[in-house]
Amino acid sequence: MKRLVIIGASGHGKVIADIALLLGYDQVDFLDDNSNKKKVGEYVVLGKSTLASQLASLGCDFIVGIGNAEIRERIQKEIEEDGCNIVTLIHPNAMIAHNAIIGKGSVVMAGAVINTGTVIGDGCIINTCCSVGQDNRIGNFSHISVGAHTAGEVLVGSRSWLGIGVIVTSNVSICDDCMLGAGTVVVNNICDSGTYVGAPAKKIK
Ligand SMILES: CC(C)(COP(=O)(O)OP(=O)(O)OC[C@H]1O[C@@H](n2cnc3c(N)ncnc32)[C@H](O)[C@@H]1OP(=O)(O)O)[C@@H](O)C(=O)NCCC(=O)NCCS
Known part of the structure; x- marks a missing residue:
């Protein structure tokens, strides 16, 4: 099963989720450091971005769906160092x-x-x-x-x-x-x- 984790539960993330489904992902989940965010559209927010390495060990792919460039850069680099497989969509x-x-x-x-x-x-x-x-x-x-x-x-x-x-x-x-x-x-x-x-x-x- 192909599973994508998107970091950043926002409208931008939802557009990325739609692309992922068109590309054949079976499941899309979100992570967000704002613990008040529980859902984005029909997708579930599993927790904070610190969960990424745990999900990486399950074979998930990752992409950072955050508009702010500095935050996007920081998180992409952090999760890459944690062994997450970052994809291009x-x-x-x-x-x-x-x-x-x-x-x-x-x-x-x-x-x-x-x-x-x-x-x-x-x-x-x-x-x-x-x-x-x-x-x-x-x-x-x-x-x-x-x-x-x-x-x-x-x-x-x-x-x-x-x-x-x-x-x-x-x-x-x-x-x-x-x-x-x-x-x-x-x-x-x-x-x-x-x-x-x-x-x-x-x-x-
Ligand atoms: C440029 C921008 C970032 C400025 O936002 P801001 O820092 O909050 O600045 P302000 O709204 O206080 O505007 C400052 C001044 O610039 C003017 N201004 C702001 N954006 C402008 C624009 N795009 N074109 C012309 N003038 C603009 C404002 O009218 C204001 O003029 P004034 O001082 O004479 O009143 C914002 O207006 C903008 O254009 N954002 C684009 C966002 C976008 O493209 N999103 C798409 C995502 S797909």
Whole structure:
């Protein structure tokens, strides 16, 4: 029996659970460090993330379904050290170039397109109906939100979050730890970590 444990009982986790069922998992359970969370949708929250190593010994697969990049990175690294098998999940209706590389713990949602030559790091979220252009490098634990689009040869650092509907033109680099607000249009390199909004993108924090 194929069993997946998702850490992070949230709406994002529920979307991951749906992908897991489409990919042939027989059972999906959740862990969450908030002990008030007992269920998410039809799924049961078994307990805190400290249960992961026990479940690993039963042969479960794992993925971290937490939106916050720093927490996602910390937990993924912790459970990996505890011997958990971290998987990469790709929705059957995502379109992935034959030579694209997608790292461990990353999830690719329905309708997403990842073009040729692109490398997606570990623990990334490639969200619903976004597109990642050709020869992009998306750093570890970054998130390309719903409907965001990057043109060709875009570089995104680690733990950066491109919000819903963001547009990035070709050959642009975005450094680590950036938040690009909903609808931001990036036409120049972003070299300072922080929060950016608007068209063209301006730093607000
Ligand atoms: C950018 C963002 C993170 C800022 O949130 P915040 O730190 O709480 O900032 P605030 O809401 O206090 O906004 C600060 C200012 O920026 C403006 N602003 C915020 N987001 C903006 C956006 N996306 N575009 C243009 N202006 C924006 C606000 O109007 C406010 O302007 P003011 O100071 O003139 O009133 C948030 O607004 C955002 O866009 N989040 C996107 C989330 C997302 O894409 N989720 C999708 C998941 S799939």
